[in-house]
Amino acid sequence: MSVPELLAALSWRDLLDFVLLYAASYAALRLLEGTRAVPVLVFVAVLAAAGWAARELDIVGFGLLLEAVLEYIIIILIVVFHPELRRLLVRVGQRLMPAARRESTASAVDALVSACGRLQQAKIGALIILEGELDVLEVSSDAGVEIDAPLQAETLVALMVPHAINTAHDGAVLIRELRIARAGVVLPLSKREGLDHCFGTRHRGALGISEDSDALVIVLSEERGELRVVEGGAMSEALEREQLQARVEAWLERPLGEDEARAEGSGVSAAVSSSMSAVMQSSPGHRRSSKPNREAESGR
Template sequence: MFTIDFENLPWLAYIGQIVDILLVTYVVYKLIMIIRGTRAVQLVKGIAVIFMIWFVSNFLGLSTLEFITKQTATFGLLAIIIIFQPELRRGLEQLGRSRLFTSRSAPKNDSMQTTIDALVKATSYMGKRRIGALVSIEKETGLNDYAETGIPMQAVLTSELLINIFIPNTPLHDGAVVIKNDKILAAGCYLPLSEDNTISKELGTRHRAALGISEVTDCLTLIVSEETGGISISKSGTLYRNLSAEQLREMLEQNLLRATSSENRWQWGGRKNG
């Protein structure tokens, strides 16, 4: 019987090497994207300096210095895990949010359309009156951990209820509202602040919290500025600022409705420092 000896075909080895290089390049790229704009960049520079000292001391025969740097490198793996814990957690969360592990069914479009209508109406009202607001909308990654930091509500979302929550000097106006489908899970919730050093200094705590939650989950977060009345959305670590009601509706529909969730028909120009 005629068989092909694939092991002796040299082109398979070349293809394997190419795939290996591409995979390593992709992993390195993702690591760089994870730590970009964080304090971890400075730590990476420090580690690079240690390895440079190790190489130079080995080349020049500086035995004591080589021993110290070698011991530092030997136990460096454990130190890296401890030092880079936030970045490693973020990377694992991003891996877990990939479609390979996604099994939850999306909400019905009619229910989500009602939610979008309420959000656009409420944010437009609050923007005109400069009522500060912070609203996180759950997608695939659960937000129960953050909802538990606030006051549980389990209320049907309406624009009137959302506006009343953020009226100044009311018990629930501080913190964020967490929404799941057409329900308000909780109000007055605490969100993690972004540690990105490139964020514009003019942005306040609400915007930093919106960016922070978008860096560790796949949720959309709406922000209404108390100072300017501008409406913004944070998504995947990026802030889209000064949106009109039409732009806000289109972005919500693009990201929340099943029929358009896979389309990329809108090019957004707003950035963190926009």
């Protein structure tokens, strides 16, 4: 059958079927982009292709093994990708009900800013991660403990209050889909040189996770009580609560699809910044000026 004959044989139902399949496939790929689901789905496709080849070549034993695995693959995928499936359903529901999404977002942001304000008044250090499209736990040093609780100010404050039995205080709190997902998350420290000496491990952890992901990180200094936002390897100046609320709201309203490019760009910029710092420190002028600077610091 020639191409004109094939096109003439197509009905409006065939065209509608094609459009729906294309839209569903495109939406699924966009939602799975940047998650751990992509390599696993590729592996499943390879298994299916190997099973088809085994049947065609009449390789009985290997073919039966692959068929047995593929029979239970749906159950395995549901168990492995439970967080991704939950996130997918929440996102679809939010898009179908934008008014409810705006209301829940505003309530969550108010709770977040309120908790930061209370911690700031008490000068209690805090590290809060708002997860984007990329999975923060894939680049974290320790996943901490699961919380899975609504985003409320009282819960955040309780997780951050230093106490001997509160082991989650030393780590970060992970906010995922406007819920408190985990606490006590240990973050990779940034290797960036030339960072101000007033920034400690908490700030380096915020920089490190922002360099490796598309998350927005809120860091609260314990000594100075300063609120800062870290995104894409860049740290803001000290913010007031109104400024913090504006930054969080703007980040939550960002267009989807920008996160992966931002994460890649932050990794490149962090690498360039680190390389430039190394070059500057190895230059003769920097070596000549470093000795007087050290003497001045020791004098102070």
